[in-house]
Amino acid sequence: MRDYLIFTLYGPMQGWGSVAVGEVRPAAQRPTRSGLLGLLAAALGVRRGDPLLDDLTRTARVAVREDRPGSVMLDYHTTQVPSEKKKRVFRTRRQELRTMLDKDDKLNTILSRREYLMNAAFSVCIWFEDDQPFSMNEIEEALNRPRLNVYLGRKSCVPGVPFMPEVVAADDELQALANYQPELRKDYGARPLDKCPIWTEANHGDFIAYTVRDRVTDHNRRQFGTRFEYHVPPAPAGEE
Helix, strand or coil: CCEEEEEEEEEEEEEEEEEEEEEEEECCCCCCCCCHHHHHHHCCCCCCCCCHHHHHHHHHEEEEEEEEECEEEEEEEEEEEEEECCCCCCCCHHHHHHHHHCCCHHHHHHHEEEEEEEEEEEEEEHHHHHCCCCCHHHHHHHHHHCCCCCCCCCCCCCCCCCCCCCCEEEEEEEHHCCCCHHHHHHHCCCCHHHHHHHECCCCCCCCCEEEEEEEEEECCCCCCEEEEEEEECCCCCCCC
């Protein structure tokens, strides 16, 4: 047996970024590995560029249970930006735009469409295969009292309920998730456990594998590589 850390993600909106090209910014239908480890890093007070972030990314393993499926909302954005040829450094976005307007520099308008996942809920399981940079108790405490602001993907997506972290001892992550049933599940309309699909990094040998591109290879450049993810379907109707 080993220790697993499990916590809840629920909010009116979630925005876990998927592969994006051009003006369309799609949202993944469940939390991504990079987004989850970024959330943990923020809670722990680990900033981009800190070697501890690389250690966390390298050693952590992730499984996600979909407790409540969400619906997709499409948001239409218009954003003003200065010409790319203007190579200047500004402290804030407001200062940048104000300077451009005062100097009669041309402002360009970028159009984009961003997807959000509405009213979804997930249970996230974290464990470590190698030497872990933080203890489970440290991570649990950080989720209860985050050191930096935490979001459900994008900055506009704030948590709707506490994370409710819990350290669970189990034989594997599937058993650990089965043992995690916080009281608030009924408040955000979670489905029965046997109706909740799971996606995990652990290969149990009898589940379908998918390739996803959400494994961070360079934090500073925001580059991502692929990994395998295994889909554990809910029990068929009439089975436990």
